[in-house]
Amino acid sequence: MATIHYDHASCVYAGADSLAVDSLDLDINDGEFIVLVGPSGSGKSTALRMLAGLEEIDGGNIRIDGQDMVGVPSKDRDIAMVFQNYALYPNKTVGENMGFALKMMKVPVDERKRRVAEAAELLGLTPFLDRKPAKLSGGQRQRVAMGRAIVREPRVFCMDEPLSNLDAKLRVQTRTQIAALQRRLGTTTVYVTHDQVEAMTMGDRVAVLRDGKLQQFSTPSVLYDHPDNAFVAGFIGSPSMNLCTVPVVSGGVDLAGTTVELSRERMTRLASAGLETVTVGIRPENLVLHRDGTGFAVTVELVEELGSESYVYARLPGDPIPGLGGDPITFVARSAQRAPARLAESVTLQIADPDAIHLFDPTSGDRIED
Numbered sequence: 001m002a003t004i005h006y007d008h009a010s011c012v013y014a015g016a017d018s019l020a021v022d023s024l025d026l027d028i029n030d031g032e033f034i035v036l037v038g039p040s041g042s043g044k045s046t047a048l049r050m051l052a053g054l055e056e057i058d059g060g061n062i063r064i065d066g067q068d069m070v071g072v073p074s075k076d077r078d079i080a081m082v083f084q085n086y087a088l089y090p091n092k093t094v095g096e097n098m099g100f101a102l103k104m105m106k107v108p109v110d111e112r113k114r115r116v117a118e119a120a121e122l123l124g125l126t127p128f129l130d131r132k133p134a135k136l137s138g139g140q141r142q143r144v145a146m147g148r149a150i151v152r153e154p155r156v157f158c159m160d161e162p163l164s165n166l167d168a169k170l171r172v173q174t175r176t177q178i179a180a181l182q183r184r185l186g187t188t189t190v191y192v193t194h195d196q197v198e199a200m201t202m203g204d205r206v207a208v209l210r211d212g213k214l215q216q217f218s219t220p221s222v223l224y225d226h227p228d229n230a231f232v233a234g235f236i237g238s239p240s241m242n243l244c245t246v247p248v249v250s251g252g253v254d255l256a257g258t259t260v261e262l263s264r265e266r267m268t269r270l271a272s273a274g275l276e277t278v279t280v281g282i283r284p285e286n287l288v289l290h291r292d293g294t295g296f297a298v299t300v301e302l303v304e305e306l307g308s309e310s311y312v313y314a315r316l317p318g319d320p321i322p323g324l325g326g327d328p329i330t331f332v333a334r335s336a337q338r339a340p341a342r343l344a345e346s347v348t349l350q351i352a353d354p355d356a357i358h359l360f361d362p363t364s365g366d367r368i369e370d
Contacts, residue, residue, distance in 0.1 A: 002078075002155035002188050004028040004051065008060030011046050020046040022212040023060065031186045033179065035203035037193055039235070043212035044192045045160055051190060052079050052158045064155065080149035082159040086141045088133040088148075095120070095129040098147045105152075115151040122181065123147050139170045146178070150185070157182070157189040163198065175202055197238055200224070208232050230365040233281045233358055239311055239332045242282040245362045248275055252354075255280070256296040256316050256329075260354055269368055273361065278368070281358030284311065287333035287349045289340055295350030298331060300341045310335045314347065 006026040012019045021043040028034050036044040049055040051062055053074030062069045069077060088097050095116050102112045120126045123143045133141055142162060149157055162178070163171045179202045182189050193199055199206045200220040208215040208223065208231075216228040220236075227233035233241045247254045248270050252261040260280075262270075270278060288295075289312055298314035315330045333349055341347050351357065359368040 001030050001186060002065045003030050004156065004188060004190070005063040005066075006047070006051075006060070007063065009047070009050060009057055009062050010059030011043075011050055011055050012058050019043075019058075019212050021050065024209075024212075024214055026207060026214070026217060028188060028190065031188055033182050033189045033191065033202060033204045035191045035193060035199040035206045036209060037196055037199035037206055037235075038209035038215075040194060041211070042209040044194075044209050046212075047209070048158050048160055048190055048192045051156070052081050053077050054081075078155045080152045080154040080157055082145050082149050082157065082162045084161045084164050086133070086145045086165075088141060088144060090133055093130050093132060094125060094136070094144050094147075097133070097144055098125075098151055101148060101152055112151075115153070116147075119147040119150040122150065122184075123177075137170075138166050139174050142166065142174055143177075146181070150181075155188065157187050157191075159189065159191045161193055162191075163193070163195075171198075178202065196236055200236065206236075208235060226367075227281075227358065228367050230279055230281065230360040230367075233360065233367075237283065239284050239334075241358070242284065242287070242331045243279055243360075244329045245277050245279045247277055253278060253280055258296040260351055260357065262354065262357070262359075266359065266368075270359070273368065275361070277362050279360040279362045279365070281360060282331070282351060283356070284332045284334040286352050286356050287331060288352050289333050289335055290348045290350055293348055295348040297346060297348050300343055300345045300347060301330070303339065303341060303343065305338060307338075308336075310338060310340050312341050312347075314341075314349065317346070 006024045008023040008025060009021060010019050010023055011021040024047055036047055038044050046055055050057050057070050098119060099112045099116045102115060120129055123146060125143055125147060128136060128140060163174055166174060175198055191202065203220060205217060205219055206223055207217040210231055216223060216232045223232060223236045227236060230243055234243050249259055252259050297317060299317050300312055300314045302313040304311040312333045312335060313330060331349060361368060
């Protein structure tokens with residue numbers, strides 16, 4: 001197990017116009033499960049590969065247990081990598097795949113067998129030790145790749161989108177197994193994914209990246225409840241937060257002709273910032289659908305029925321809010337009812353808790369503190 005410290009760590013690829021990872025600062029505690037998440041091109045995989053020694057650190061440094069990793073070869077970092085494509089040897093059995101790294105390290109045969117047997121028992125792979133990878137399912141192959149990393153007993157696990165090749169049901173099952181396994185082993189783990197649901201359900205803390213820059217690093221609940229900027233607000237959550245830029249009026253904000261009242265403290269902050277418009281963020285669960293005219297009018301465009309709940313996608317009728325331009329504003333509302341509305345039906349949405357509205361600067365995207 002180990003502590004990890006990214007200290008203004010940067011990486012730039014030859015011929016690139018910008019840094020792939022730009023001055024990344026992260027402090028990772030011993031035994032933590034950390035998730036790096038972001039859209040494609042955000043630098044999350046590059047940051048992981050810098051830690052593993054597969055990419056050069058062009059600025060700053062990365063320290064493992066206080067030791068500077070700049071210039072240290074990958075083989076000397078005591079890190080085990082789990083890749084997206086499994087990277088198993090097709091001509092070797094499960095047991096041989098899991099023990100191959102130990103063989104190359106000249107670990108005695110009895111010790112290799114012991115470690116492989118323990119990892120196989122831990123992962124439920126004991127019945128498959130004599131099979132070749134071609135005879136395994138996708139989930140079983142991923143567990144073999146995990147086992148190959150576990151037998152090395154490294155200081156750090158690095159996992160680069162290991163579930164991307166699995167179907168939806170198997171992804172849920174395997175991510176639960178990985179998270180439970182990490183808790184059991186207590187090995188410091190850095191996990192990369194583009195799936196924010198994976199990030200929220202697996203990580204002790206989550207680092208959200210965009211264009212190589214860290215946007216926010218905190219627990220899943222803080223990311224969801226108190227995003228630092230509009231990007232994090234829109235990225236974290238499924239469905240994502242409703243974001244729209246609206247005029248500031250006396251006592252609150254004007255949402256499609258309806259004044260949403262804000263507290264005096266929040267209005268004071270808006271006035272101090274000199275904002276005439278503000279970006280409002282509303283979670284789907286904070287919108288209540290009505291048919292009695294309460295709230296602001298919308299037209300239903302899509303209803304997603306998920307069994308236990310439904311999501312209603314609706315837009316403001318007519319033109320966008322005057323003076324702000326852009327496309328018609330679309331909202332997503334969560335409902336506990338089945339078939340809460342019909343397509344093309346006109347309904348109203350009411351904000352259940354105005355204090356739960358998020359406010360962001362429309363130019364910088366930064367959060368306007370409550």
